[in-house]
Amino acid sequence: MKNFNQKTRYDFSIIENWTHSNSKVLDLGCGDGGLLNYLKYRKNIKGFGIEKNPENWLLSLKNNIDVIQMDLEAGLAGFETKSFDLVILSRTIQSMRNVEDIIHEMLRVGKEVVITFPNFGYWKNRLQILQGYMPVSKELPFKWYDTPNVHLCTIHDFDSFCRKNKIKVKERLILTDKKSVNFYPNFFGAFALYKLVSK
């Protein structure tokens, strides 16, 4: 489960910058609806969330978010092509099984797509592996035996995935401790945010 304390969600403000005012936004795996609420407040968006977990779903409803309970692994069959201005998948991709399918579905339903994930190539992760252990960090808080993550990737991995699938990277921001990282981001960056469109 995600950590939804707004103070720690520094990525919200970046996604906010990438969101057009008054646009229609779909947040996949919206948790308690924190991001959508933030965007509603800051950008006057019309937001919908998708959430599978019943407790999170209820939190979203209580947070005044319109939320659809469904499993993302089944795709976005209930959503029309290009029916959203922005489709967001925040801190979820690494725990999904059908990564390729969901990214294609997002690009079908959304005019633009935002995907964020922890960078497995971050030096602290590499160090832990060199020391002989699976990485556990702020961005990857799970032990090897209780992690929901099945598709961790590095920034290089994700860039080559986009190239291979003809996905245009419109924006990319790599962060460590809330600061942007431009020097060897795949080594020094802990967290990645991408804005994508179909080519």
Add this chain to the structure above:
Amino acid sequence: MKEINSVGIVKSKTFKCSDPIKLSCGKTLDNYDLIYETYGKLNSAKDNAVLVCHALTGNQHVAGKYKKTDKYPGWWDNLVGPGKPLNTNKFFVIGVNNLGGNEGSTGPKSINTKTKKAWGANFPIITVEDWVKTQKALIDFLGIKKLSAVIGGSLGGMQALEWNLQFPNEVSNTVIIAAAPNLTAQNIAFNEVARQSIITDPDFNKGNFYLNKNKPKRGLRIARMLGHITYLSNDVMGSKFGRKIKNKNFLYNFETEFEIESYLNYQGDKFAKEFDANTYIRMTKALDYYDPTNKNKKKLSEVFKKIKSKFLVISFTSDWRFSPSRSKEMVKGLLDNNVEVSYAEITAASGHDAFLMSDVHYHEIIKSYFNKAFKSK
């Protein structure tokens, strides 16, 4: 049983409508009665009214008891009351027995004022569209311009949807539970078996049996037994009854052996004593006919264009009679029209019946939604 948060002792009222209604079938009723109950107080702005639409065999008695000694309260008493998910401290809740019912609203067993005899077979077939028209007449009579919400499960959900198609400006929130935009062939098939069991009962006498000594109880009984099978899931039937037998050993005859048989027989007998066969076959017809897509001529996305209310749609995982996929069709149509909709697919074992049960998560959803509706009034 300790009664907490009950609306207490309630009384039905009758709305006598003297405006004729032209029915979907082409016939006209010159006047009609609707029996209804209300709980809570209508506020001065008259904007806190919630209409509860009943399902196949429901009625106006949603909550409370008529007298202290009543064995059971109204059919949705676990949901409606002071401090309950549909909170009567905040909302003015209306329950109504639909036209064609057998609780006091004009129906087949009522006296036709023209002939001075019971309508019987001559009572017209009423549709969901007709019901909504008559419910609107009741709402007008109560001085309510716009419903804060309309809520219904199963066939009641169809009425809640229909409110949005006929009177999109007169409803702010819609809660549709365990319903579908129209019936599947399988569903119509079950209804037809139920109807045939009634119609072929020799005591049915083509629907004119009110003056006869024998009522078509056998048919009703079988219809209800069939219904009960489909309202439960295989799993819940297994866990509740399994292969448990009543006696120590098999009797090797046709007496009731298994507990499931005993349950169905009990439910069938109880129902056959209380319910009117003419009403039952008409209610199932209303289910069969309802189809806002008009035989697939229009997609739901088109039909829903006029919708203005906010929606909460709920389905239950083990409900195979009104499965989650049918609810999702409605959700898609609503999303295509940018309608503010939330959709919950609740993990429940009890099948279609789950909508009447008091599951904590389910009730918390309804409670949260109505809290939101109350605040945004």
